[in-house]
Amino acid sequence: MEYPSKLIEEAVNEVSKLPGIGKKTALRLVLHLVKENENRTLALTESLNKLRANIKFCKTCFNISDEEECAICRSHRRDKSILCVVEESNDVMAIENTSQYTGIYHVLGGVISPINGIGPSELKIEQLLSRISQKQNEIKEVILALSPTMEGDTTAFYINRKLKDLNVKVTSIARGVSIGGNLEYTDEITLGRSITARVLFD
């Protein structure tokens, strides 16, 4: 596409590097900023720069945090005997939104993915193991809440094996048909597994 201005072209190039944003959407966003007051653009860019410069990660669970240690790790109301292992900070947010979990977390920062060059050492797995072995009497259960994908399963398998020697119960979040979903439209793999892994009716 021909742009009427070099400045527009550069901005579109930068914005379209964001995930899920193509050149057309980027152009729409950029033209929107041009039409609006300059203060809007300044507020946007300042908030992003401030975020990127000051963001911290909790020294215990590696979740995004404003402090050295995140609010969940610092809280006295959380059950410190259950630790939930997730890929990213947004998984913590998603689980917190359910209000069904009162334990603590550990954010890996991704999953093992040889194709993308991510091995166990790129993730916070070593830190997870030393955290559990240090608090072996406190942490009773580790929940693996990873994506139900090939990479997620590989990572869960790897962590489970590493946890064998430590005296903790390892569990995984339940997989099966979505609540409110239609059996007819559930993919066959999920449906098949939900029959094999059926549970007692309560």
Next chain:
Amino acid sequence: MEYPSKLIEEAVNEVSKLPGIGKKTALRLVLHLVKENENRTLALTESLNKLRANIKFCKTCFNISDEEECAICRSHRRDKSILCVVEESNDVMAIENTSQYTGIYHVLGGVISPINGIGPSELKIEQLLSRISQKQNEIKEVILALSPTMEGDTTAFYINRKLKDLNVKVTSIARGVSIGGNLEYTDEITLGRSITARVLFD
């Protein structure tokens, strides 16, 4: 939604003010920036700030431009006898991409929309009229290429009436069924009008 950090919350609020971007998408974009190198965020915000601070509008046609006058207005290859009136700069880009038009443009900066408080004086209509009256011997035809919506039609109607006294031919872009589209799936208003406004088979 509960955010793990005030910085994240502020960034999400700013990003989600962009058109078509909700809180969830904003969070995804913001977390992406946090995960990437800080230079990426700096490159993005710098390009947006630079754009907003230095963007110019052509003094003749009000299209976005790097110079005082845009490349199209300055070009000697363009047919200065046909002037195409559009809403925004991206309409110029869309028409330029067709390679079917060699005339010049005039960007209104929007359409008349009483609901949004946009009257004729908020747009570059006065400038369009004085431009045409100044070049009355040069500009022979004015093409109204506005959106086929209520607001676009109102604006076209208004401009057409204002152009009555000036000695120019006023045309409108053709409306009808989309090329490659299926008659069955064309909305009834478009299909109905395309029958009423049928043209000689060539």
